[in-house]
Amino acid sequence: MTASITAHGLTRRFQNGKAVQTVIDRVSLAIEPAELTLIVGPSGSGKSTLLSLLSGLLRPDAGSVLALGQDLSALDGPALERFRLAHCGFVFQGFNLFPALTALENVALPLHYGPPLGRAAMRERSAQALDAVGLTPRSGLRPQELSGGEKQRVAIARALVKQPKLLFADEPTSALDSHNGQVVIDILHRIAREQGTTVLGVTHDGRLMKHADRVLTLEDGRLVDDERARITHSSILESA
Ligand SMILES: Nc1ncnc2c1ncn2[C@@H]1O[C@H](COP(=O)(O)OP(=O)(O)OP(=O)(O)O)[C@@H](O)[C@H]1O
Numbered sequence: 001m002t003a004s005i006t007a008h009g010l011t012r013r014f015q016n017g018k019a020v021q022t023v024i025d026r027v028s029l030a031i032e033p034a035e036l037t038l039i040v041g042p043s044g045s046g047k048s049t050l051l052s053l054l055s056g057l058l059r060p061d062a063g064s065v066l067a068l069g070q071d072l073s074a075l076d077g078p079a080l081e082r083f084r085l086a087h088c089g090f091v092f093q094g095f096n097l098f099p100a101l102t103a104l105e106n107v108a109l110p111l112h113y114g115p116p117l118g119r120a121a122m123r124e125r126s127a128q129a130l131d132a133v134g135l136t137p138r139s140g141l142r143p144q145e146l147s148g149g150e151k152q153r154v155a156i157a158r159a160l161v162k163q164p165k166l167l168f169a170d171e172p173t174s175a176l177d178s179h180n181g182q183v184v185i186d187i188l189h190r191i192a193r194e195q196g197t198t199v200l201g202v203t204h205d206g207r208l209m210k211h212a213d214r215v216l217t218l219e220d221g222r223l224v225d226d227e228r229a230r231i232t233h234s235s236i237l238e239s240a
């Protein structure tokens with residue numbers, strides 16, 4: 001399989017007061033499509049920073065990132081923005097849904113920024129994305145009428161609606177209880193498998209690791225472990 005994201009000697013430093021802290025330290029890796037890869041590690045080990053570097057939100061001080069065959073360091077700001085708009089979906093811990101909009105309308109929002117689509121096509125794409133997270137019956141509800149787990153699933157559908165090749169999720173489960181955390185991770189896993197998406201997530205929760213195809217461990221900005229999981233194919237959604 002050809003990797004969809006590769007990094008070589010990735011290094012990022014931050015100036016903290018007078019000290020310079022090396023937050024990501026010569027990380028090299030290759031992330032595969034159609035897999036859920038999770039980055040784990042202690043707080044402050046550089047997980048979010050690594051995700052930002054790999055998605056082009058942050059530039060490295062040294063090293064390079066090749067994403068979908070594109071050397072991100074060769075892109076200027078606007079080109080990087082276009083790359084992200086076209087190819088990347090993002091899910092964060094806070095769901096950032098618009099309270100006045102229904103689930104379906106929240107999911108449709110990103111379609112307003114991009115190649116023009118007719119209203120019917122927009123509705124269809126949004127409905128498909130909601131269906132992929134199992135929320136079709138909830139499509140007319142507003143965020144305050146949804147549970148935390150459902151809100152995160154709407155946020156995932158919104159990240160998916162443009163059918164990005166790369167999906168980045170920083171602590172998508174940390175605001176959820178363990179059942180809903182597993183549901184969300186199972187959904188991310190299924191999206192990777194069924195749609196061929198490269199899904200790269202960060203988690204604190206050790207219990208979720210067995211739901212990933214691969215787990216990368218960061219410590220003090222260094223990649224210290226890279227493990228392929230013994231995949232358990234028990235999807236909570238499928239067995240429900
Ligand atoms: N913009 C910044 N300016 C200065 N220091 C930063 C910046 N962003 C991150 N850092 C530092 O880099 C280190 C790693 O931060 P990062 O957010 O990547 O960790 P993390 O592994 O995601 O932690 P957590 O699990 O708590 O989210 C921390 O020590 C943090 O203080």
Ligand SMILES: [Mg+2]
Pocket residue numbers: 047048049
């Ligand atoms: Mg973080």
